[in-house]
Structure formats: structure tokens, C-alpha cells
Amino acid sequence: MVKKMKSKQNLLSLYSFIIYSVIYIPIIILIVFSFNDSKVNAMWQGFTFKWYLELFDNSSIVTAMTNSLMVAFVSALISTAIGTLAAVGMYKYKFRGKTVLDGLLYVPIIIPEIVMGIALLMFFSQLKIPTGALTLILAHTTFSVSYVVIVVRSKLEGFDPSLEEAAMDLGAKPLETFCKITLPLIAPGILAGSLLAFTLSMDDVIVSFFVSGPGFTTLPLQIFSMVKFGVSPEINALSTLMLIFTLSIALFSEKLRFKSDKEEKVKEKIIFKEKINLKSIKKIAALFIAVLIIAGVFTGCSKSGSVAQANSEEVLNVFNWSEYLPEEVIEKFEGKYNIKVNYTTYASNEEMLAKLMAGGAQFDIAVSTDYMVDVMRNQNLIQEINMANIPNYKNIGNEFKGLAFDPENKYTVPYMWGNAVVAVNTKMIDTEINSYADLWDNKLNNSMVVLDDQRAIIGIALKKLGYSFNETDPAKLEEAKNELVKLKDNIKIYDSDSPKTSLINGEAAVGYVWGAEAVLAQLENPDIKVFFPEEGLYIWQDNFVIPNGAPNKDNAELFINFLLEPEISAEISKCFPYANPNVEAHKLMDAETLDNEVIYPDSEIIKKGEHLRDLGETTVIYDQIWTELKSN
Amino acid sequence: MVRIENVMKDFGGQRVIENLNLEAKQGEFLTLLGPSGCGKTTTLRMIAGFEEPTGGKILLNGKDVSQNQPYERDVNTVFQSYALFPHMNIFENIAFGLKLKKLPKDEIKKRVNEALRLVRLEGYEGRKPNEISGGQKQRVAIARAIINNPKVLLLDEPLGALDMKLRKEMQIELKHLQQKLGITFIYVTHDQEEALVLSDRIAVMNNGKVEQLGNPSEIYERPKTKFVADFIGETNLFEGTVSLVSENCIKVIIEDLSEITITDPLLDKLSLKKNANVYVAVRPEKMKLVSSAKEGMNKIKVTVKEKIYAGSVNKTIAALSKGSEITINELTGNTTTINDISKSMFAQWNYEDGVVILQ
Numbered sequence: 001m002v003k004k005m006k007s008k009q010n011l012l013s014l015y016s017f018i019i020y021s022v023i024y025i026p027i028i029i030l031i032v033f034s035f036n037d038s039k040v041n042a043m044w045q046g047f048t049f050k051w052y053l054e055l056f057d058n059s060s061i062v063t064a065m066t067n068s069l070m071v072a073f074v075s076a077l078i079s080t081a082i083g084t085l086a087a088v089g090m091y092k093y094k095f096r097g098k099t100v101l102d103g104l105l106y107v108p109i110i111i112p113e114i115v116m117g118i119a120l121l122m123f124f125s126q127l128k129i130p131t132g133a134l135t136l137i138l139a140h141t142t143f144s145v146s147y148v149v150i151v152v153r154s155k156l157e158g159f160d161p162s163l164e165e166a167a168m169d170l171g172a173k174p175l176e177t178f179c180k181i182t183l184p185l186i187a188p189g190i191l192a193g194s195l196l197a198f199t200l201s202m203d204d205v206i207v208s209f210f211v212s213g214p215g216f217t218t219l220p221l222q223i224f225s226m227v228k229f230g231v232s233p234e235i236n237a238l239s240t241l242m243l244i245f246t247l248s249i250a251l252f253s254e255k256l257r258f259k260s261d262k263e264e265k266v267k268e269k270i271i272f273k274e275k276i277n278l279k280s281i282k283k284i285a286a287l288f289i290a291v292l293i294i295a296g297v298f299t300g301c302s303k304s305g306s307v308a309q310a311n312s313e314e315v316l317n318v319f320n321w322s323e324y325l326p327e328e329v330i331e332k333f334e335g336k337y338n339i340k341v342n343y344t345t346y347a348s349n350e351e352m353l354a355k356l357m358a359g360g361a362q363f364d365i366a367v368s369t370d371y372m373v374d375v376m377r378n379q380n381l382i383q384e385i386n387m388a389n390i391p392n393y394k395n396i397g398n399e400f401k402g403l404a405f406d407p408e409n410k411y412t413v414p415y416m417w418g419n420a421v422v423a424v425n426t427k428m429i430d431t432e433i434n435s436y437a438d439l440w441d442n443k444l445n446n447s448m449v450v451l452d453d454q455r456a457i458i459g460i461a462l463k464k465l466g467y468s469f470n471e472t473d474p475a476k477l478e479e480a481k482n483e484l485v486k487l488k489d490n491i492k493i494y495d496s497d498s499p500k501t502s503l504i505n506g507e508a509a510v511g512y513v514w515g516a517e518a519v520l521a522q523l524e525n526p527d528i529k530v531f532f533p534e535e536g537l538y539i540w541q542d543n544f545v546i547p548n549g550a551p552n553k554d555n556a557e558l559f560i561n562f563l564l565e566p567e568i569s570a571e572i573s574k575c576f577p578y579a580n581p582n583v584e585a586h587k588l589m590d591a592e593t594l595d596n597e598v599i600y601p602d603s604e605i606i607k608k609g610e611h612l613r614d615l616g617e618t619t620v621i622y623d624q625i626w627t628e629l630k631s632n
Numbered sequence: 633m634v635r636i637e638n639v640m641k642d643f644g645g646q647r648v649i650e651n652l653n654l655e656a657k658q659g660e661f662l663t664l665l666g667p668s669g670c671g672k673t674t675t676l677r678m679i680a681g682f683e684e685p686t687g688g689k690i691l692l693n694g695k696d697v698s699q700n701q702p703y704e705r706d707v708n709t710v711f712q713s714y715a716l717f718p719h720m721n722i723f724e725n726i727a728f729g730l731k732l733k734k735l736p737k738d739e740i741k742k743r744v745n746e747a748l749r750l751v752r753l754e755g756y757e758g759r760k761p762n763e764i765s766g767g768q769k770q771r772v773a774i775a776r777a778i779i780n781n782p783k784v785l786l787l788d789e790p791l792g793a794l795d796m797k798l799r800k801e802m803q804i805e806l807k808h809l810q811q812k813l814g815i816t817f818i819y820v821t822h823d824q825e826e827a828l829v830l831s832d833r834i835a836v837m838n839n840g841k842v843e844q845l846g847n848p849s850e851i852y853e854r855p856k857t858k859f860v861a862d863f864i865g866e867t868n869l870f871e872g873t874v875s876l877v878s879e880n881c882i883k884v885i886i887e888d889l890s891e892i893t894i895t896d897p898l899l900d901k902l903s904l905k906k907n908a909n910v911y912v913a914v915r916p917e918k919m920k921l922v923s924s925a926k927e928g929m930n931k932i933k934v935t936v937k938e939k940i941y942a943g944s945v946n947k948t949i950a951a952l953s954k955g956s957e958i959t960i961n962e963l964t965g966n967t968t969t970i971n972d973i974s975k976s977m978f979a980q981w982n983y984e985d986g987v988v989i990l991q
Contacts, residue, residue: 165682166715168702170729170780184719 027243034236043505051237059327061238064222071133071218072201075140080194082141083148088182090149091156108146116143117210121358124211130362131213139211140204144197151196155189195253199246210355214317214363215342225322225347314339316555319355319363321542322347324416325563326575333562339555356381356547364556368545371455373405373412374614382545384410389557392564395584399603400541403611412543413560416578419609420456420538421598422531423518428509436460436533439512440483444490449508452494454626455612456538460512461487463535469610472618481625488629503528515598516577522598530598537601537609541581633658633816634679634707634784639688641674641840648674649840652688656784656816661807663819665827666837667863672820675837676786679818680709693783707784708777712792714769716761722748722772723757729780747775750809767798774809784816791826803829824864828852836860854898858989861913868919868958870912871991877904882988884912888953890932895983903990911989916961918985921948925978930986934958934979936972950979 034052038045055061090102108116120139121131129135163185167177183190205220212221219242226235314337318330322345330341344363346352349372356366357379368376376382387393393413400414422433429447433439439448439460450457459469461480471477490510493502499513500521511518515530522528544560546553562568569585579599580586586594594600615622634656641649649671656662664672677683679690681702690698697705708729716725726747730740748754751771761769770790777785790806791799807830810817821827827834828848836843836851836859844856855861861869872886881895882904892912904910925931934950937957941947945961952958960979 160713160715162711162713162715163717165680165702166709166711166717166776167728168682169680169707169709170776171703171732172728173701173703176732181717185717 030236031240031243034233034240036233036236039233051233052241054234055237055241058234061219061222061234064217064219067133067216068202068219071136071140072198075137075144075201076194076198078137079141079144079148079197080190083145083193083197084152084186084190086145087149087152087156088186091153091159105149106146108143109150113143113204113206117207118358120207121210125358131211132216133213135211135213136208136216136218139207140197140201143204143207144200147196147200148190148193151193152186152189155186155192159185192253195249199249202242202246209351210358212344213342214319214344217344222322222345225345314552314555315342316340316365316552316559317342317344317363317550318559319344319346319352319366321345321367324367324542324576326572329563329568329571332568333559336562337555337558339558341559353381362549362551363547364550364552365559366545366547367415367542368412369612370403370405370541370543371612371614373543373545376545377405377411378614381548382411383548383550383553385413385544385546385560386553386557389554390561390564392561392584395564395566395569395582397581397583399606400581403541404613405611406543412545413564414581415542415544415563416576417539417541417581418578418599419515419540419601420451420512421515421518422533423503423511423513423521424529424531425503425506425509425525425527426529427527428506433510433531434534436464436535438533439490439510440464440487442489444510446489446492447509448490448511449493449495449499449502450491450512451499451514452496454622456512457629458484458622458625459538459612460533460535463533466535469538470613470615472615474618474621477618477621477625481628484625484629494630500524515579519577519596519598532601532605535608537605539606539609539611541611633660633693634818635689635691635694636675636679637689637691639675639678639685639690641671641678641683642686647686647840649678649685652840652842654835654842654845656818659814659816661810661817661819661830661832663821663827663831663834664837665821665824665834665863667822670837671840672822672837673788676709676788676818676820679784680707680786681705706782707786708780708782709786709788710770710773710777710790712789714761714773714793716769716772716776718761720761721757722753722759722761722764725761725772726757726776726779728776733780743779744775747779750778750812751775766794767802770794770802774806778813778815782815784818785813787817787819789821790819791823792821799826806830828864836863838863854987855913855989858911858913858991861911861987861989866916866959866961868914868916870914872910872912874904874906874908874910877906881983884910884988886912886932887956888932892930892932892986893983894986894988896986896988897984899988904988909991911991913987913989914981914985916947916959917945919958919960919979919981920962921950921960921972922978922980923972923975925980929980929982931978931980934977936975936977939973950977 032044035047035049036044037048037050086105090098090105117139120135120142124131124135124138159182163181164177167181168174172180203220204218205224208218208221209224212218217225219238223235223238223242226232316339318325318341320343324345325343330343333339334341346355349369352366352368353372353375356363356376366382368382373382387409390413396414400417401409406412422439424433429444431438431441431443455469458477458480461483462469462471462476464483465476465479467473467476467480471480492508493499495502498517499508499511500517502508503511503513503518503521504524511521513521518528518530522530544563546556550556563572564582566582566584566588569580569582570588573580573585573589573593577599580589634654636652636654639649639652640647652671652675654662654675664675666672674683678685681697681700681704685698688698689696692706717728720728723744726744727740730743735743744757745754748757751774753768753771753775756764756768756772761772764772773790787806791802794802803826806817819827819830828851831848833845833847834851835845838859844851844860846854851860852864855864855867858869861867870884870886870892872884872892874882875885875891876883881893882899884892884894886892894912921934921936922931932952934952936948936950938949939946940949941964942961944964946964948960948962949957950960958979
């Protein structure tokens with residue numbers, strides 16, 4: 001019997017151990033790697049604090065952080081005031097339709113965040129409220145109010161209504177009763193509610209994504225757009241800091257609630273305790289509020305300063321991929337033309353499209369990849385560029401002009417381009433891979449990392465069969481699907497964000513990855529060799545476009561022209577390892593960079609390559625193939 | 633002191649108080665007694681000002697206060713849940729009313745200490761309400777309520793949460809306190825024994841109406857309605873018709889056709905007519921169980937059903953021939969303890985121990 005119980009207990013503790021491991025090990029890994037002295041997340045190289053220090057040198061992160069604090073503070077303040085009044089009102093008064101109103105108060109909690117985000121964005125754009133700090137505060141207040149109501153009400157549930165009556169009976173007027181009795185008693189609930197609202201606002205991504213505007217981003221959005229280009233140790237460090245911050249707030253508010261609950265429960269026990277509880281809570285709360293007010297005033301001042309600046313100057317709202325343009329370049333432009341640049345970033349073409357379609361944010365420039373240009377043009381989202389204002393357009397190499405997505409060069413100006421190549425760890429695999437077909441070799445069983453990108457992967461099957469990356473014939477796509485089923489056994493990892501990691505740490509022997517990633521992997525691991533499949537490369541090209549209704553079109557053209565200056569363009573290339581189509585800039589760039597044939601392949605290879613096009617209806621078939629491939 | 637004139641109260645279209653008239657005199661201990669839902673607490677809350685009457689007037693010292701807010705009335709309340717402010721210590725709780733009046737600090741201190749002495753809680757001023765016992769909380773609640781020297785103190789089942797022994801002690805304490813302070817107490821309870829012990833007068837309430845108003849012995853000895861007879865203490869109620877009305881007595885024929893004689897000197901014989909339907913109420917302790925009936929007393933034939941030992945009394949449940957049951961309480965020691973279950977016996981009582989209640 002005892003034995004049986006013991007084994008049962010052991011089983012139970014093993015089970016608990018597993019559950020807790022699953023929950024916490026990933027977080028622990030994140031924290032550990034934030035101290036890793038290597039740019040790559042894969043291997044432990046030694047202990048360092050440098051990522052934390054770098055964080056505070058990165059002005060875009062610091063700005064995002066102060067933005068987040070300001071939005072969180074103001075929205076928490078407003079939602080706490082509204083939520084507390086709502087909770088007290090609902091608790092105290094009976095009126096017709098109360099049940100309905102009461103229910104409606106809680107609905108924002110169950111509305112899918114994405115629906116709420118889109119709805120708010122549409123609402124703001126209908127009211128012509130430009131997205132930015134104001135819309136973020138309004139949106140965060142909107143969803144926080146419900147949570148504040150819940151927390152304050154739970155405190156009120158245990159509140160004896162005769163306490164208020166007793167106070168009135170003893171001569172207290174309604175306001176005195178509220179301030180001297182009700183408020184102090186529900187104060188822990190109010191504080192807990194406001195802390196909850198604060199953390200909710202600090203953590204929110206989805207709603208913020210829709211309602212943030214040009215030049216005003218929050219910390220989670222900043223992290224989110226950085227992550228798309230691989231998880232760097234800086235992000236680990238930033239995530240660790242956020243974790244500690246929100247955790248301590250949550251712990252603090254829980255402690256408050258627990259403490260005051262306990263206070264109520266210790267009845268009949270006669271203990272001589274000094275009045276520590278409420279007094280100390282009051283002190284801590286005062287301290288906390290003071291810190292928040294200082295932070296709020298600080299950020300508020302810096303904000304209002306920049307707003308004032310914006311009013312007196314010309315403005316330009318740029319919408320670009322994150323990690324794609326050095327800050328110094330923007331500063332140079334601002335200095336030269338006295339135009340204030342509001343710089344906002346995104347992490348995918350689809351994200352950009354969504355925001356432009358919603359119409360809330362009025363951007364002057366966006367950067368769009370080849371196939372997305374088709375989409376945007378078909379949706380009438382972009383307008384013709386006045387090339388007369390961009391004399392530097394002549395600096396762009398001819399092979400990058402007149403491409404299928406813009407044959408007459410009316411809508412786009414090329415920015416950067418790149419490709420996808422095959423990378424092989426020659427220590428692990430000794431065969432050469434000269435074609436996509438070689439990837440089907442069963443020697444490569446369970447050893448490949450490939451892009452998590454349906455067009456790229458279905459594309460290589462099509463190329464193997466001799467078709468195009470942009471094939472639309474269902475029969476040919478069916479053939480490609482059958483090929484992919486065979487390829488599946490060789491694929492170990494799908495990763496678009498940082499495929500270099502698994503190549504460097506040897507998790508994968510072969511990769512079908514972005515050219516720039518392959519170059520970075522080579523730097524870390526010289527055993528990695530790059531191949532260009534003979535069927536032809538997948539080539540992408542990012543282009544400047546000007547959205548319809550851009551309020552500062554002239555400034556946008558000025559900006560594009562500025563970025564095409566050879567010196568500026570070369571400076572950009574120094575920071576980001578993508579191929580530059582600006583041939584005049586090449587003259588100012590390192591020979592070493594230009595000689596890297598992975599980034600700048602021979603023109604023969606480029607000619608054989610293909611750009612992606614928008615496939616219209618056929619996209620559905622691609623989606624189906626992709627879903628089937630990834631699910632079985 | 634307090635006058636309630638034609639007061640009505642509706643809750644959500646339902647009338648809970650109907651045309652209530654009641655007066656509490658200076659220094660009187662008046663109890664509102666009744667089952668839950670009878671309107672006694674609502675009446676108290678209307679006097680305190682927590683509820684507004686739908687109709688009628690409430691006069692305090694001759695002044696209509698019906699429309700005044702609770703903080704504008706010279707009455708204070710002791711709540712059933714005590715309603716001590718949990719975030720204040722005992723001193724702050726008691727001082728609350730005085731602080732609102734912005735009295736000087738040393739006067740507040742003096743008066744709070746006086747109140748603490750009155751309720752015998754010196755030395756407890758620094759504690760929090762959750763650090764003292766139920767009985768002590770009760771005393772704090774009283775001290776807090778009387779600190780403003782109200783003309784009337786309202787008490788809403790103040791002893792309801794205490795255990796039996798403590799409740800009995802507090803009853804006596806309350807009574808003494810009321811005598812010492814000399815202010816009017818209006819006390820709400822559903823405990824009839826408590827009402828009998830404490831009150832100068834009792835208003836028995838039922839369905840929003842006062843069924844009977846009188847001093848404790850009137851209420852107990854001479855219930856005017858079936859409800860009062862039933863609600864206060866134990867009662868055997870016989871339904872019957874008047875068979876004779878004479879100068880000295882009336883006679884009533886009950887269900888088993890036996891005739892009961894009542895010689896109640898206070899009975900208003902003029903209102904009774906022959907063949908009128910009435911109840912006769914007889915307290916169980918006035919009855920005796922005998923095997924052979926004496927003359928000159930009421931007797932009915934019963935069959936013994938059950939005997940229950942209840943400490944000070946032996947309870948006998950016995951059935952009349954038609955089946956309805958009565959209870960007989962006899963002091964222990966005075967009765968023979970023979971087993972008379974199922975035996976046919978007589979229940980006997982004096983002519984003057986029955987009370988006639990009109991139907």
C-alpha cells in the first residue's frame with residue numbers, strides 16, 4: 001500500500017516536472033543566450049553583457065521603449081479611472097438593461113484581438129484620426145477597461161454594502177463616504193487593475209500593429225519586426241528585460257491582491273500588528289505612481305517636442321522593412337533637406353499591404369517586393385512616380401529595370417535585390433549539388449534546412465520539372481506536388497528567419513537559403529560551400545513605391561533620389577549584405593563585397609533567374625499544396 | 633420621539649409595507665418582531681434613511697424627515713454585520729462620526745475613551761476589527777453608533793451572529809446600556825425570546841403590517857391574532873364555533889365536538905356572537921396530561937403519540953380523535969414517567985388559561 005502510494009507520488013512529481021520543464025525551459029534558454037558572446041544563437045561562446053549595453057545604444061529601441069512606457073502609462077491611467085467608475089456603478093445601481101450593458105463590458109476580452117485591431121483601425125481612418133500615439137492610447141484603453149472592471153469588481157464582490165451605509169449613518173456625505181470608505185477598501189483592486197492594464201499595454205502586439213502610425217512604434221512591435229530577420233542576442237536581451245519588467249509588475253499586483261485578501265481572512269486571531277499592511281501598500285503605490293508620472297512627463301515632453309518640430313517642418317512618412325536602412329542615412333537626409341522623417345517598419349509584404357489597405361496610416365513611401373508590386377498595382381494602391389524628380393534613376397543598372405512587374409518603369413524604383421542558393425557543409429556531405437534535382441538525392445535524407453516559403457519550395461520542384469517559378473497550369477502544379485512528396489524525407493527544418501543557424505551548428509548539412517544568409521554562414525563556418533542550381537535562381541527585388549494618397553509625394557521622390565546618390569547607396573550597402581542594383585554606387589564599394597559571387601552572381605546566372613509574379617487565382621492551388629506538404 | 637404615519641413602501645411594484653403607523657416614545661425600547669420578509673428591517677431602514685417611503689411620513693421629534701438623507705438624521709444604526717470599517721482600528725472606527733463633525737482632537741479622544749469605557753473595551757483601541765472577537769465587534773459597533781449622541785438608536789438584529797451564551801449576556805448588557813443612556817432604542821429581531829426579554833413594547837409584524845403592539849406579557853399572554861399566537865412561543869390552536877356567550881364565560885365547540893370553556897376577564901364579549909368561528913389558543917405549559925379528568929377544568933380526550941425529554945420540561949405530543957396534534961409541556965420531576973404511549977388520556981387546563989382569537 002505504502003509502496004504503491006510512493007510510486008504514484010513519484011509518477012506525479014515526474015509529471016509535474018515535465019509540465020514545468022515544457023513551460024519554462026524555452027524561457028530559460030532565451031535568458032541564457034542573452035548572455036552569449038556570439039552573434040549566432042546556436043552555440044555557447046562565453047559570458048557577456050554586451051548585448052544589454054548595445055540595446056541602450058540603439059536609439060530606435062530606446063525610442064520604442066519610451067513610447068511603450070508612455071502609452072502604457074496614459075492608457076492605464078485612463079482605463080483605471082473609467083474601469084473603476086464602471087465597476088462601482090455596476091455594483092451599486094440597478095437599472096433597466098443593466099445585464100446587457102454588463103455583458104457588453106466584458107466582450108472586448110473575448111473579441112479576437114485581430115478583429116479588434118482591424119475594427120479600431122477602420123474606425124480611426126473613418127474619423128480621419130491619423131494613427132500614432134493617440135490611436136495607440138485610445139486602442140489600449142479600449143481593451144484595458146474591461147480587465148480593470150473585472151479586477152475592481154472582484155474586489156467589490158467581497159465589499160459589504162452596509163459599510164457605506166454605516167458611514168452615511170454616521171454623518172458622511174456621499175463623496176466623503178466614497179473617499180474615506182469605498183476607495184481605501186477597493187484600492188488594492190484598483191491598483192492591481194491599473195498594473196494589469198499597464199502590462200497589457202506594454203505587451204500588446206496585435207492591436208498595436210494595426211493602430212500604430214508613422215514614426216511611432218512600441219517596443220513589442222519593434223522586437224517583432226527585428227525578429228523577422230533572425231533572432232539576434234540583442235533581442236534575447238531585450239526580451240529578458242521585458243520579461244523581468246512585466247513579471248515584477250505582475251508579481252507585485254498579485255502580492256497586493258493576496259495581501260489584502262489575507263488581511264480579511266485572518267479573523268478572530270488576536271495579533272498585535274502595527275498597521276503595516278495598508279500603510280506600506282500606500283507607500284509603495286505612491287512610489288510606483290511617482291515613477292510612472294516622471295516617466296510619463298519625460299516621454300510626454302520629448303514627444304510633444306518632436307510633434308512641435310513636425311508641425312513647423314516638412315514631413316515624410318517612410319514605411320520600410322526593418323533592418324533595411326541605416327539611421328545615419330535618414331539623419332543625413334533630414335539635415336540636408338530639413339524634412340522630418342517618420343520611419344516605420346514592417347516584417348513582411350503582407351503586413352505592409354494590410355496597413356496600406358486599411359488606409360489609416362498615410363505613408364509617402366513603401367518598399368515592396370516584386371510580386372507584391374503586382375498586387376498593389378491591381379488594387380490601385382500605388383501611383384505613378386514622377387521620374388523627372390529622380391534624376392539618379394539613371395544610376396540603376398538596366399537589368400533591374402523594365403521587369404515584368406513594372407515593364408514601363410512607371411511605379412517602381414529598385415532598392416535592393418537578392419537570391420536563394422544552395423549551401424552545403426562539405427564536411428558532412430561530399431557530393432556537389434549543381435541542380436535542384438540533386439536535392440532529391442536520398443543520401444540527403446533528413447539533413448536539409450529550407451526556406452519556410454511556399455513560392456520558393458514549390459518553385460524548386462517546378463524548376464526541377466523544367467517549368468517556371470510562376471507556373472499556373474494545375475496539371476503541372478500537381479506534378480510538382482508529387483515531386484515535393486518525395487523531397488519531404490530530405491527536409492529536416494523549415495526556417496526563413498535565420499536558416500544560417502542550423503547550417504552553422506551542423507544541425508543541417510544542406511540548405512536552400514537566402515544568398516545573404518549563406519554568406520553569413522560561410523563567415524562563421526568556412527566548410528560551407530555555395531552552389532547555384534543550373535535550372536535557374538529564385539531572384540527577388542525590393543522596390544520603392546509611392547502609395548496612392550501619399551500626402552508628401554514630392555518629398556518622397558526627393559528621398560528616393562537621395563538614396564540613389566552613389567555615396568549614400570554605397571553607405572547602405574556597407575550596412576546590409578544585400579545586392580545593390582545601383583551600378584554607380586558599385587564604384588565606391590569594396591571590391592571584396594562586389595567579388596562575392598553569392599551576393600553578386602555572374603550576369604549569366606542572373607539572366608537565367610526568375611522573379612516572382614502575383615499568381616492571382618492560382619495562389620489558392622499553391623496554398624493547398626503547401627498545406628498538404630506541411631501537414632503530412 | 634419617532635412617529636411613523638401611514639407609511640407605505642413598494643419594491644419593484646410590490647408592496648412590502650402597508651399603511652404602517654407606529655410610535656416609539658422617549659427612552660423606550662421598542663422591538664419590531666417578525667419572521668424574515670415581514671418588513672421589519674425595511675421599516676428600520678426607512679427610519680435610518682437608507683430607504684425612502686413610497687408614501688406617508690416619518691417624524692423625528694415632530695419634524696418630518698422622510699426626505700432627509702441618512703447623514704442629515706439624528707439617528708444612528710447598529711448593523712447586523714457590524715459594518716466596522718476594516719481599514720481603521722477600533723479607535724478610528726468609533727471616532728469616525730466625531731471626525732466628520734471636525735471636533736477638536738482632544739475632545740474626540742475624550743469621548744471615544746468614554747464610549748470605550750461604556751462598552752468595556754478599554755485597551756483595545758489600537759486593534760483592527762479582524763483582531764477582536766464577535767462580541768467585541770458588537771460592542772464597537774454600539775460604541776460607534778452612540779458616540780454622536782443620537783436621539784434614537786436603531787439596531788438591526790445586532791446579536792444575530794453571536795452564539796447562544798454570548799447572545800444572552802449581550803441582551804442583558806444592551807438592556808442596561810439602554811437604561812443608562814436613556815435614549816430610544818428601536819430593535820429589529822426575529823427571535824421572540826430576545827424580544828420578550830429586552831423590550832418595553834413589541835410590535836409583531838407580518839406581511840408588512842403590525843399584527844399586535846403591546847408589552848411583552850400582553851403579546852405572550854393575550855395574542856390578538858392567530859399569527860401572533862403562533863409566532864410567539866408554542867401554542868395549541870383549536871378551531872371551533874361559539875356555542876354560548878354569557879356574562880362570565882363563553883363556550884366553544886371544537887373539532888372533536890368537545891366543548892371548551894373560556895373565562896377570560898379581558899375578553900370583549902360583545903364582539904362575539906353565537907356560531908361565530910374562532911380559535912382558542914392554549915399554551916402547552918398550561919396543559920396537563922391526566923388519566924382521569926377533574927371537574928371544573930377543560931378536558932379533551934387524546935391519544936399519546938410521543939414523549940420528548942427537553943431538559944426543563946417533558947414534551948408530550950398527543951392526537952385528538954380527529955387526528956390533529958397538540959403539545960403538552962410539563963415540568964420534569966412533576967410528572968410520572970410511566971410509559972403511556974398509545975394510551976388514551978385527557979389533556980386538562982383551567983378555564984382562564986385559554987385565549988379566544990377571532991377568525
